[in-house]
Amino acid sequence: SxxxxxxxxxxxxxxxxxxxxxxxxxxxxxxxxTEFVAMHPxxxxxxxxxxxxxxxxxxxxxxxxxxxxxxILSEYKVGEL
Ligand code: HEM
Numbered sequence: 334s335x336x337x338x339x340x341x342x343x344x345x346x347x348x349x350x351x352x353x354x355x356x357x358x359x360x361x362x363x364x365x366x367t368e369f370v371a372m373h374p375x376x377x378x379x380x381x382x383x384x385x386x387x388x389x390x391x392x393x394x395x396x397x398x399x400x401x402x403x404x405i406l407s408e409y410k411v412g413e414l
Contacts, residue, residue, distance in 0.1 A: 338412045349384030354403070356411070357377070359387040389390040 338383070340363050348356035355367045366379070373379040375394065382390050387406075391397040 337410065340412045340414060343414065346378045346384045349380075355380070355385050357382050357385065358414050359391075359406060360414050362410050364406055364409040365411045365413055366406075366409050369409060 345358055345363055350352040351367060354365055355370055357364050357366055362367045370379055
């Protein structure tokens, strides 16, 4: 359970730039990763997922299948999808 708000996919899709904020989804969670973009070890590639799901990209870049990556992501959770 979570006390965080629920967002529609449409709302998430509005956040795909540093100006509007960069939101992504993962396993039903919504994450505002705007502040993380500049810190991403993989550089600008992270913007390919802006406004959408991480799963297809993380399936390609298996470096993310580690607990320490999910720990980082969890810090940015803002809601549920
Ligand atoms: C590497 C986090 C999204 C591509 C990494 C690493 C972290 C990270 C922590 C370093 C992993 C390690 O070396 O142990 C994240 C987070 C993301 C995200 C928290 C989303 C919120 C993406 C996306 C892509 C991507 C969407 C591709 C479209 C890469 C690549 C590397 C990388 C290519 C390897 C960089 C290198 O070692 O040269 N990411 N990532 N990442 N990420 Fe991401």
